[in-house]
Amino acid sequence: MLSKSGRGLSLVRSAILLAVAALVATLFTAPAAQAADGQITGLAGKCVDVAGANNANGTPVQLYDCNGSNAQRWSNSGDGTLRALGKCLDVSGNSTADGALVHLWDCTGGANQRWVVSGANDIVNPQANKCLDVQDRNSANGARLQIWTCSGQSNQKWNAPSSGGGNPSPGGFVVSESQFNQMFPNKNPFYTYGGLNAALSAYPGFTGTGSDTVRKQEAAAFLANVSHETGGLVHVVEQNTANYPHYCDASQPYGCPAGTDKYYGRGPIQLSWNFNYKAAGDALGIDLLNNPDLVQNDSAVAWKTGLWYWNTQSGPGTMTPHNAMVNGAGFGETIRSINGSIECNGGNPGQVQSRIDKYTQFAGILGVETGRNLSC
Known part of the structure; x- marks a missing residue:
């Protein structure tokens, strides 16, 4: 049995514990109240x-x-x-x-x-x-x-509560893993679905813009062009090794520090030339100029370089492939942006038709119409 002094100390300890508990409760419930008010914190x-x-x-x-x-x-x-x-x-x-x-x-x-x-x-x-x-x-x-x-x-980076502050992208990538595998039954194990999903955060607008139809059309268009460039996601690197030394533009002030034969085509859109490795690396925060092998050794990096081109480069075209799809210009303009100087305007109709056929197939897998302006 506690003495009077013992009971007094016990009461003091209890009071202190209750005060601390109240303080902790206040500290941990305040952010929830702020989130309910629609605040966006960063x-x-x-x-x-x-x-x-x-x-x-x-x-x-x-x-x-x-x-x-x-x-x-x-x-x-x-x-x-x-x-x-x-x-x-x-x-x-x-x-x-x-x-x-x-x-x-x-x-x-x-x-x-x-x-x-x-x-x-x-x-x-x-x-x-x-x-x-x-x-x-x-x-x-x-x-x-x-x-x-x-x-x-x-x-x-922003904490946008569900009660306000955004239009959350629903459910991630519009292509499921089973659909991806259906599109690429013979793909190289390097091109993983997980690597593609890991790369998506680099360009959140990709397949995250517009209606569900537009989002699926963009995914089908990107993957169709990727399929054409890599033989169905079979090839990780350019197959003609004789071309390898040709992709060093020595006039660039940074030169070719990894070696004059190290900037050959790699990845889903076959990134090539030292200036493209530098530009893609700068945009992605990865030193690809000095470490070009990352594009053939890291699946997520490889996919990011493909998304870099798709979302930021117009190539021989007048718009990026991303803008072509989300602004209604049509699949044909994505071909022009990727290889239009060789294939479009009658340059190689067989290659153009191959891309169109693959896009039509992938759009069918995703259950979406192809839209207009398929050719270039």
Whole structure:
């Protein structure tokens, strides 16, 4: 039996424990309450904020300490827009350039007001295929928000609660593993479905833009061109070894540090030339100029180089293959962007038809129509 002093100490300990428990409960329930208010948190735990809680057109959108105000409550109306204070998060000037600032504006339904939250916590404007980004990685109050090429850096990562702040990409890649295997029954084991899925975060707008039909058409178009380039995902590297020394452009200031014969075609779209290895590596944050073998040794890296070309390069065409599919230009324009100088305008109709046949087959597997303008 405790003495009076023992009982007194016990009561004090109990009071302390209850106080600590209450404090812990407060600390751990506060974020949930903030999420319920539609806050979008990012760098340094700060919030996406409308400057001065002003809803005038052109009001800057910035990073700021979370305060629970209406200037930090973002809702998803179901149409892909992000709304606060009755207006939309908008890319200034309908720009698709790196560094284009975002602000508040009347909701117009324009593509510069569409946003997708990826599974990797990026908030992407599909028209630009770029990420919502904190300017200069600055975590100070008032740091402006902009769009920038998706890099995976912390200044592009956002916690957007389900009650507001996004239009989450539904269920991942539109091609299932069984459909992928049906498309490529004889594929090289190097080209894994897992590697492709791991690469998708590099370009969240890919097969994440537009209607379900458009998303599936883009997936079928990409995989059809990839199939053509690799013989059905059989070839990881270019087969004509005699060409290997030809892909070093010595006039580039960085030269060919891995060796003059190391920039031959590799991967699903057969990345070649030292300047393309450098450009792709710079975009992906991987040193491919000095380590080109990564494209034939790492499945995810190989798929990322294919997605880099598809989403950012127009080649001999006038638009990227991604834009050709999401803007309705048609499958034929993807051919032009990949190999149009050789195949299009009657250059090699047999090769063009081979690509079209594969696209038609893959679209059928995905249960979607092919759309118009199949040829180039």
